[in-house]
Amino acid sequence: MAERILGKTLATVSLSVALASVTVKSSGCCSILACRNTFSSCGFHLSSNIMSSSNGAKENSHNKARTSPYPGSKVQRSQVPNEKVGWFVEWQDYNPVEYTAVSVLAGPRWADPQISESNFSPKFNEKDGHVERKSQNGLYEIENGRPRNPAGRTGLVGRGLLGRWGPNHAADPIITRWKRDGSGNKITHPVSGKNILQFVAIKRKDCGEWAIPGGMVDPGEKISATLKREFGEEALNSLQKSSAEKRELEEQLHKLFSQEHLVIYKGYVDDPRNTDNAWMETEAVNYHDETGEIMDNLTLEAGDDAGRVKWVDISDQLQLYASHSQFIKLVAEKRDAHWSEDSETECRGL
Numbered sequence: 004m005a006e007r008i009l010g011k012t013l014a015t016v017s018l019s020v021a022l023a024s025v026t027v028k029s030s031g032c033c034s035i036l037a038c039r040n041t042f043s044s045c046g047f048h049l050s051s052n053i054m055s056s057s058n059g060a061k062e063n064s065h066n067k068a069r070t071s072p073y074p075g076s077k078v079q080r081s082q083v084p085n086e087k088v089g090w091f092v093e094w095q096d097y098n099p100v101e102y103t104a105v106s107v108l109a110g111p112r113w114a115d116p117q118i119s120e121s122n123f124s125p126k127f128n129e130k131d132g133h134v135e136r137k138s139q140n141g142l143y144e145i146e147n148g149r150p151r152n153p154a155g156r157t158g159l160v161g162r163g164l165l166g167r168w169g170p171n172h173a174a175d176p177i178i179t180r181w182k183r184d185g186s187g188n189k190i191t192h193p194v195s196g197k198n199i200l201q202f203v204a205i206k207r208k209d210c211g212e213w214a215i216p217g218g219m220v221d222p223g224e225k226i227s228a229t230l231k232r233e234f235g236e237e238a239l240n241s242l243q244k245s246s247a248e249k250r251e252l253e254e255q256l257h258k259l260f261s262q263e264h265l266v267i268y269k270g271y272v273d274d275p276r277n278t279d280n281a282w283m284e285t286e287a288v289n290y291h292d293e294t295g296e297i298m299d300n301l302t303l304e305a306g307d308d309a310g311r312v313k314w315v316d317i318s319d320q321l322q323l324y325a326s327h328s329q330f331i332k333l334v335a336e337k338r339d340a341h342w343s344e345d346s347e348t349e350c351r352g353l
Contacts, residue, residue, distance in 0.1 A: 007075035057196040065154045067325060068277035070205030073163055074210065078102045099279055103161040113219065114166035118148050127169055133222035138170045139270040139284050149280045153273055156253065157279050166219075174229040175287040175327070176218030177236075177267065177334055178203040178259070180295045182316060192341040193197070193287070200317045200340035202331060203238050203298075204321035205309035207324060215331075216309065226286050231260045238322065240306030259297045265289040267333045273327045288332040319343040 005075070006018060053180040071079045081099045086092065107114045113242055114125040125137050127145055144151040149160075152170035165171045182190045183197040189198045205216040232329045235241035241252055267287040274283040283300035315321070317335050319342055320327050335342040 017026070019289070030173070033321065043240075054112045054183060057085045065157075065273055067273045068152075068154065068157045069276045069277050071158075073159060074100060075104065076102070076276050077294075078159070083156045083158045090151065097156065099156070099158050099160045101161050102159055102163055102278075104164045105214075107162055107164065107166055111166070113221075115168050118168065125168060130290060134167065135172055135222075136167070136169050139172075139286070141352050143169065152277060152282050154273070154282070157277055159280045162281040164276045165278070165283070168281055170212060171281060172220040173272075173283060173285040174220055174226050174233060175215040175285050175330065176230040176234045176260075177215055177287060177289040178234060178292070178298070179289060179317075179338065180292045180298055180314070181296065181340075188349075192344070194307070194344040195341045196339040197339065200335055201314045202334070203234075203303065203316055204313060204315040204323070205237050205305060206311040208308055208310045208323065211310070212324040215287070215327050216310070216312070224295055226288075227260070230286075230288055230290075231256055233260055236307040237305070237309045238303055238312045239301060240304040242306055253295060255301050259290055259292065264291075265337055267330050267337070268336060270310070272326050283325070285334075289334045289337065311341075317342065319345075 008244065018179065045340050056164050058214050069080060069088075074082065081097070086175045087094050087097070089276060103117075108117070110116065116298050118125075123136075125131055125136060129137055140153055143153045148163075162168065182201050184190055184297060191198050204213045205217060206212070209212050216234055216237035218229065218237065220229045224232075235252065239252060244252060245290055265288065269286045269290050270284055272283040277283060303312045303314070317340060319330055319332070321331060323331065332342060334340075
């Protein structure tokens, strides 16, 4: 019983800190500057949001995880009102829909078996062979043999389109450069007066939304390897290149991904694929090409899961997949780049 309470407390506090880092509104520019220096520590000063995920859903957190129909299906989630998202809120009549996609039940190598299978004994909250079942947000609850989404109820149980019970780990490489004119000078925004930053975006084939070109971490794979692999596959079509082209591509990618970088976010992601028992987590990392010379030698070409790929100007007008707009906003703040024409918004930040 003591372990159960401890796990519940740790998961709630850890998750709240991570979500607060993305959604909190700062009261002034001074706190933004403090957060820029150490992003991971910023959340520990956001006391107003500490229990947001357990007592109810705050705006911008855990909303896409409650949308219907579930992606790639006609399945409608049970409706979960904001005030009943948190598991600490008593709800005896909660009756979520059960759904796991046929593609997952077929047993591909990237998916777990069903919990009910006798030969499946997952080690939740720890490294399970090559499969990472630890959450970036700390310990999560196990109820009736199933992991419980630390952000709260979603109106759907099972795994949906996700392969793993519990956390499904992804990596999102945010590749940026400064927007420049024909003479190579940085272009500033006429209203904010700040330099305009661009990032590489892909248009997802599954939902048609623009997104960061990321993907799932393979079992046993390092995050750094996933970041480089996914960018190459989705934004440069590396899988279709000849051996000589791949060698040249690898050389350029090594230059880009071996330089200094910024870890923008690590943790739970508000994703439409999430369920009560399976959820997305990511590590979003910014690799910035300051001079633009590295990316000038790389031709963007959509591949793998991408329908299109292009450089996109960063601003608050972006409409991106899942929580990607929030990650991009953090990059703009870290790089002191243009985000909004509203000076108050520029000052407040996240």
